[in-house]
Amino acid sequence: MTPQPLPADPEVTDALAREHGLTDDEYARVQEVLGRVPTYTELGVYSVMWSEHCSYKNSIALLKTLPRDGERLLAAAGDENAGLVDIGGGLACAFKIESHNHPSAVEPYQGAATGVGGIQRDIFTMGARPIASLNSLRFGSLDSPRVRFLFDGVVRGIGGYGNSFGVPTVGGEVVFDASYEGNPLVNAMSVGVVKAGETVSATAEGVGNPVYIVGSATGRDGIHGATFASEEISEDSDAKRPNVQVGDPFTEKLLLEASLEAIATGAVVGMQDMGAAGITCSSSEMSEKGGVGMDLQLDRTPQREAGMTPYELLLSESQERMLVVVERGREAEIEAVFDKWDLHAVQIGEVTDTERVRVFWHGDLVVDVPAESLVLGGGAPVYHRETQRPGYLDATRAWDATDLADLLPTSAETGAGTAGGALVALMGAPNVASKRWVFQQYDHEVRTNTVAGPGPTDAAVVRLKGTTPPAADGPGGAGSPGGAERGLAMTTDCNGRYVYLNPRRGARIAVAEAARNVVCAGGEPLAVTNCLNFGNPYKPEVYWQFTEAVGGLGDACRALGTPVTGGNVSFYNESPDERGGTRAVFPTPTIGMVGLVDDVAAHTTTAAWAAPGDRLLLVSPAAWWHTGGVEASEYLAHVHGTTAGDAPHLDLDEEKAVQAAVLAAIRAGLVRSAHDVADGGLAVSLAESAVFSGLGAEVALPALDARLDAVLFGEAQSRVVLSVAPDDAQSVRALCAEHGAQATPIGTVTDGPLQVTVGAEPALSVPVADLARPYETAIPDAMAAPEARGGPAV
Structure with missing residues (x-):
């Protein structure tokens, strides 16, 4: 079929680069990397990959100071789509928490729903089956009609997606404070289980191996979603509803089963979810991690809208899609699996030895960039921002209870x-x-493994069906003759008020309380994932809060022996205030923690x-x-x-x-x-x-x-x-x-x-x-x- 002519690309200029969120220095750096002016599509690629949401350019230096080693860790923090810890008996637990704050502020139902879907994909792309979901939600005062609308939409979105997907939502937290009035926080966590040694990495390897896009067709939803997540909420944010993805939990359920079945064939070399920045992110990150390149024939991508351009296809954040590298010669096996589940599985490229991501459109080269130049920890910029102790602390610390x-x-x-x-x-x-109004909208019993769900327990407990408690002579033993089963305790915790008043100690308390809740439920704390929600990092007072809080997290995780497996940073959580400026949310470093319950029947409390x-x-x-x-x-x-x-x-x-x-x-x-x-x-x-x-x-x-x-x-x-x-x-x-x-x-x-x-x-x-x-x-x-x-x- 003769391709339809594309509209002419706009001329790439300094002004257009700024509109894409790149600073003048960053745009100059792009030209230096390429040795030329980027094409319009390449400009879009760099704008999303160097956004805060994808590059962590203002946080990665501090995140590397967190404790990331432990005898139970099976993957270093940031190396895979999610953290991975040994839970004995030949099993591993994959878990992660991420934010979907900005999308939920403008489209609460779909913003929350796609947050749930995205975090589940991070788990099952590793080969782990999700067994539980949690969330951490923060809103303004319930006296506000707008807050009630957001609260209702977010809760329905979580329930609508999670219930349909078939994974129990077993715990979480809901907090109300005026600081979150215009910028709610919606953090979603997923926990999964996999046999140790049977995971799949988000890595491209093997020159000549085919690259597949699997799952849903690609549409225009979510384009520049990563950039949207890297700016403050404003009065213009409602106009960015097209940046919010639209989820389909029934397709995701098919994708889950198809992905796990495909991994079980042994033909999958690497797999990565297409979340933020879509094809751009997955192709560049997988290539850089494997020290290889990719050639992509973008016109082969299944499309659900007519007339889509390479720019739109590369930046779309349409949901329920994966990029999969397959062992050459075994293409038919993988195609048969996804065909069985009635999902697309289309070869759109192959692995090369160029260390570059090259994208072709009907034979024409439209993108040619070094993979390493795009990614976190590679060529993406890294900044150390100015810090300044906030002036408000002088007033809050001077408060005297004797006046009360x-x-x-x-x-x-x-x-x-x-x-x-x-x-x-x-x-x-x-x-x-009681948060019963919230959790009664969630299915927390599906799959019949929930031992302690939402309600009268400090942490949720989920049974690991078919396991036995460890024998006295060490982990993973034959267990007790009684045949009792082990389980996982899990929670999300943070008191943003504490962190606002004392960022370092407040962050320490967040870790300590998460561990305390796991213990109260009968579990031994193992490791944490975190979702660090803060204001604009270019404001010295905000960055001081962030710096202190990260230090506090590190202090507590080292003291309690709970290393950080990974997580998410969400900056720019600010909204307009009555004086014409913006106000940040309480600094909120949400902690997701898992712990091991030796015997769910005897120890769940x-x-x-x-x-x-x-x-x-x-x-x-x-x-x-x-x-x-x-x-x-x-x-x-x-x-x-x-x-x-x-x-x-x-x-x-x-x-x-x-x-x-x-x-x-x-x-x-x-x-x-x-x-x-x-x-x-x-x-x-x-x-x-x-x-x-x-x-x-x-x-x-x-x-x-x-x-x-x-x-x-x-x-x-x-x-x-x-x-x-x-x-x-x-x-x-x-x-x-x-x-x-x-x-x-x-x-x-x-x-x-x-x-x-x-x-x-x-x-x-x-x-x-x-x-x-x-x-x-x-x-x-x-x-x-x-x-x-x-x-x-x-």
């Missing part, structure tokens, strides 16, 4: 200004309240109390169980409308001792429930366990030289509340002491109200039903407003 009226103790009243009233108010705070009469123990560092005040707390933010002070105290050695003690007690079979002390402090931790179980408690805290609101609602770290059988309390206390922690008896589970005394004086007494009511209704009531729903149909 302390709470009044009460035994029956729960009105304003009383401890009971504050607790009821906090149980209805959107950041504390929830936060719900088991029975009246059980004893409550507060596990804390050996030197203290309460320290600090209400600064940086959810109580201060929700009840008093103030974000101020410093992030809570954290000593990583103390944290490690507490986690070791709790895990040892769980593995010894001595723990009936475990719940960490986090948002809302000790009182909220107790109240949540009461609501989860329908039981109350009589809690007696010793007299302290501290404010009542700090004792009840302060968020000092490294604390976990355990419930244990009466006969086991002393054993748990002894075990904690052996690990350098303490277990302080604080009360007994009852079938009455939640009662707390401090120094023998009544502090609060609230019926469990009065705690459950705001906890369960706060978010559904907010979302009942008619303007909340809207956007694309499910």
